[in-house]
Amino acid sequence: MIRGRRAEIEALTALLDAACAGTGGALVLRGEAGIGKSALLEQTAAAAGGRGFRVLGTAGVQAEVLIPYAGLDRLTRALALPTGPATQPYRLATALLEALGAAGDPVLVAVEDVQWLDEASWAALAFAARRLGADPIAIVLTARDGDDVSGRLAAAGLAERRLESLGPDDSAALLAAVAPGLSPVLAARVLEQAAGNPLGLVELGMAASRGGGAALLPARLPLSERLERTFAGLVAELPPITRGLLLVAALDDGDDFDELIGACARMTGAPVVADDIEPAVTTRLVRVDDQFRVRFRHPLLRSALRQAATVAQRRRAHAALAGTVADPERRVWHRAAAAAGADEALARELTETARRAQHRQAATIAVEAFERAARLSAEPGARGGRLLAAANAAAEQGDPATVVRLLAEVPEQWLSATDRAWHGLLREVFLGTGWSGGDRFASFVEAVETMCREGDTDMALESLLAICLRVYWTVPDPETAGRLLAAAESVGVPPGDPRLVAVLAQVAPVARGAFCLKQMRTLRTSGEANPRELFELGLGAGAIGAFSLGVSFHAAAQVELRAQGRIGLLAKSLVSHALQAAHLGDARTALGLAAEGEQLVAESGERNWLPTAWIVSGFAEALRGDVAAAHRHADQAEAVLMPGGRHPLLALVRQVRGTAALAAGRPGEAFRELRRVYDPADAGHHGHTRLMLLGFLAEAALGCGELDELRRLAGEMAPLGAGRSPALLAGLRFARAVLGDSAESFAEALAEDVEWPFERARLELAYGVWLRRQRRAAECRPLLRAAADTFDALGATAWADRARAELRASGETLRRPAEAAQGLTPQELQIARLAADGLSNKDIADRLFLSPRTVTTHLSRIYPKLGIRSRGELSRALRTA
Incomplete structure (x- = not known):
């Protein structure tokens, strides 16, 4: 019987109603032990079964909290989903969504005791629960209060409903139902001590019925301990062999009955048979199901058994389990729990x-x-x-x-x-x-040098990989940088080892840039690098400004990282990929990648990458012309970077604000912002980022007349071109064209092999403007049209609008193409592009960690937004969007 839970029952009924209507959702019921979470879950499961739901359930078990996927075992077995230690939680989440929604009928997944779910099970369940939308799936979870649970639920972002204590009337009604005939004095004591806790009312009421007032002492014990003592008292009445079986079951990370019997026999040294569990079954402390799996009546019984056992008893039980279980992963945990000293x-x-x-x-x-x-x-x-x-x-x-x-x-x-x-x-x-910058690099160098001398190649490379991104952003002093470079080159691996190339590109992007560029081009076509190495190569390519290569490395890495469900590495790859796409002027791609990257960064705990994700979104919004959004993202990142002393990354904030000022037609402001990246006295100075921004700086200088300063800065940067950084070479090319101020200088720049469409379009726009101002209208128009078309295709709307404005000034009008895709969310645009590339709904779902049904629903919303009716029209709609 459930008393005083009308609001909770209505919320759970609404969840089931929504699932029936095809809109999935999840709800966490949380509260103290015994507050009624399990009763509500059981009633919801019964109601769902009566409405034709398929009802599936699982539970966390305290003894299994360190065993990967122990919590999901019953669920995955019911759905015939294979799991193992190597299974990635996020890949399993996608498989769960697909399996649960396959039949099309509504499903309820009931999950008890979230606080004791192993991390892998929780990660998969929470990830799946966040992606319910167009799936007829309801997930209801119960969780006991606690700081660790609060942290887990806060990070998951799932809807919660906290169960409070019952009021006086409901408490009295429940007590009268479970323990009729109590004297008013005893009833008052039960009501006082239970304090509105339903399990307390039931257990203490029944104890008072059996033993009178003595059963309620001592009143000073907190409720949870009092209930544990109640359970412990029930266990104490059982035969010794049954108590031994229950202790082994409480400490086991499995629930197989035969395994428990074998471990108990090993622990006691006496024969144990199946009938020895019957006293516990008769008293309803446990039940044994048709698959011969043992289930405790309430989680507090496990706690009571663990609490009542001595350290020696627990060690003996764990040792017995270590000698019984077959799985090596489980066995090592029991051995560790049984160990009495150093081993x-x-x-x-x-x-x-x-x-x-x-x-x-x-x-x-x-x-x-x-x-x-x-x-x-x-x-x-x-x-x-x-x-x-x-x-x-x-x-x-x-x-x-x-x-x-x-x-x-x-x-x-x-x-x-x-x-x-x-x-x-x-x-x-x-x-x-505080940020120590490169103060600690000397220790790393000494350690790597020692590893190299001792021939520990892999450890040396791993250590260098661990710090090379930090080295890139810190730009250490020449002596330390030289030692780092020498250590990397003395590791003793072939020059084309992808790990070495990634390290060199970040430790010495100028000094070894040309070498790394050559090796990267070979590695990109060889197909020899694994996903982690591809990710590292993507970072390295970005460090030397080889953005096309970096994008291709990250795209290749992401295919495998998604397949493997390695969401942490995938999140960082998406953010880095987005930044490089934005450097290529591809605002649409950058926005979609940054949005997914930000979401996965938060979900994977890689929160140090959040400011970078915000910066990338700001950069892409600036290219698109949404200046307000660009500034919001820049301010958001700066508010985190400044207090943390992470000043080198402020160069990227300057980049966003400078690009936004260019988009808004304020070249003087843009020049001042970008110029700060080149000033060693400025907090936002960064020696490597300035290589990437020369094109934007030259564009701003052209607009505001700062050509003398541009000439000086370009002169300083020219010698660094020996590193063959594609980004720097593109910037120098544009600066020479601008500073030449002649048809010949622009034509010469365009005659070179301009690899990136955005950079070619920027040259075409600048040359077209120059020609128009020379009153050579007929010559400028083809250049301005080509530039506008390229900028439109990339989503660099602010630059496309400028090209159209110049074209109008020349006497020709070019209409802005309909922005059909403007109304799509970043995720919808991502799905639309994948569908246009020919991927099936299942392929898209696998790639984006969604269910196929959710992809189908997204597409049904995308078509009207694009003004189309079928999948076959997507490619055309996106090309013209």
């Missing part, structure tokens, strides 16, 4: 478990495994390194409280040179000690 061999096994968990992005499991490995470590150095690895995994997960706690446990004297440098960098980020 370096076991610590190494747990460290490998942690690394595998990191690879599949199960960060919570990685943190726990590294930390347990540290506790088992015999040597301080190994212990410190593993605690630092746990802190690093927590940082990847976006768990600052755990990072701070672990960093405090690690004395620097325990650490190697490389680990000390990492320790310092983590302290900067999470303890607010």
Whole structure:
């Protein structure tokens, strides 16, 4: 019987109604233990079954919290979805959505005890729940209150409803129903101690009926502990062998009955048979289903059993389970729980478990495994390194409280040179000690040099990869930069190793730019790099301004990263890809990638990349001519970068504001903003970013008359062209054309191989303007028309409008094409483009981590916005949009 939950029942009914109507949704019921979450979930499941829903369920189990996909096991088995330690949560989420929606009938997924779901199961479920839209799926989850749960739910962004205590009338009615005949005095004591908690009313009411007032003492215990004591009292009445079975079941990370019997026999040294569980079944403490799986009546029973057992008893139970379970991953956790002292061999096994968990992005499991490995470590150095690895995994997960706690446990004297440098960098980020720039690079260099001397090639390369992006943005002093470069080149791998090329491009983008460019062109066609290496090459290509190469590397990496569900790396790849697309003037592509990248950055915990995602969106909005949106994004990023001391990235903020000023027709303001990137005394100065902005700076200088300053700056930049940076060479080409101020200088620039359409269109626009002002209208028009067409195709609307304005001034009118795609959201535009490329709805769903039904619904909304009726018309509509 459920009392006092009318609002919650109405919300759950509305969720089922929406699922029946084809609009999926999710709701989390949260509250203290015993507040009635399970009862509401059970009633909702019964109501859904009565309405023709397919009802599926699963639950988190405290003992399984470190086993990947333990929480989803029942669900994935019911849907015949294979899972294993290597399965990526985000790929499984897509498969779940597809499997749940395959039949077309409404589905209810009931998930109990979210607080005890393993991280992989939670990541998959939360990801799927956020993508319900056009799916007839309702997901209802229950979660017990707690800070860890609050953090988990806040990051997930799912709708919540908190269950409060019952009021006096509802409490009295429930107590009268479960414990009729209590004296007024006993009833009043139960009502006082239960304090509106439904489970407390039921359990304490029944205890009072059996044992009178003595059963309610001591009243000073908090409710959860009081209920655990109640359960413990029930267990104490059972035969010893049954109690042993229940303890093993409480500590097990599985629920197989035969496994429990085998482990209990090993623990007690006595024969155990199936009938030994019957006393617990009879008292309704557990049930054994048709598949011979053991289920506890309430999660508090597990807690009570764990709490009541001594340390020695728990260790014996874990040791027995370690000797019984077949799965190596489960076995190592039980061995660790049973260990009584240092065990370096076991610590190494747990460290490998942690690394595998990191690879599949199960960060919570990685943190726990590294930390347990540290506790088992015999040597301080190994212990410190593993605690630092746990802190690093927590940082990847976006768990600052755990990072701070672990960093405090690690004395620097325990650490190697490389680990000390990492320790310092983590302290900067999470303890607010300030941006140290390249202060810690010397420690990294020494460590890498040692690794090279000892022949540890892979570790040396991995260490360099870990810091090379930081090196690029910091621009260390010449001596440190030289040592970093020498260390990288002494690693001892072939010159075409993709990892080495990516490192060199970021450590020495000018000095080794030409070499890296040559190697990258070879690697792009060889197909030898793996997805992570392709991502690193994409970063490296961006560092030397080879944006076309960078875009192709990132696009290739994303295909595999999506297939593998490696969402953390995918998120960073999308943001970097978007930035390079914006540098190529492709505003439409940049906006779509940045929007998805920002979403996945937040979901994957890679929040240090959020300001970059905002900056990229601002850059693309500036190209499109939405100056207000560009400034909002720039302000948003600056508000995070300035307090954190991340000043080098302010160069990108200047870039956004400068581009926005150009779009708004304010070249003087644009020149002042962009000029700051070239000024070593300015907080927004960055030596490498200035290579990428010379074309925009020259355009601004042309508009405001700052040609002398442009000539000086171009002269400073010209020697750096030896690095063969395509971005710098394009900027120098445009600057020479502008500074030449002649038909010959423009014609010469256009005669060169201008690789990027935006740069060619910018030259055509500038040359067309020059010709018009020379009163050579007939000659300027073809150039202005071509420029406008290119800018329109790229979505660089502000530049296209300027080309059309110049064309009108020459006496010819060119109508602005209908912006059919303007009304599409970034995700709709992404789906439309993929559909136009010939991908099926399922292929699109797999790529974007959606269900096929959701893709179908998006397309049904896209067609009217584009003024078309079928998929076959998409390509034409997008070409003219």
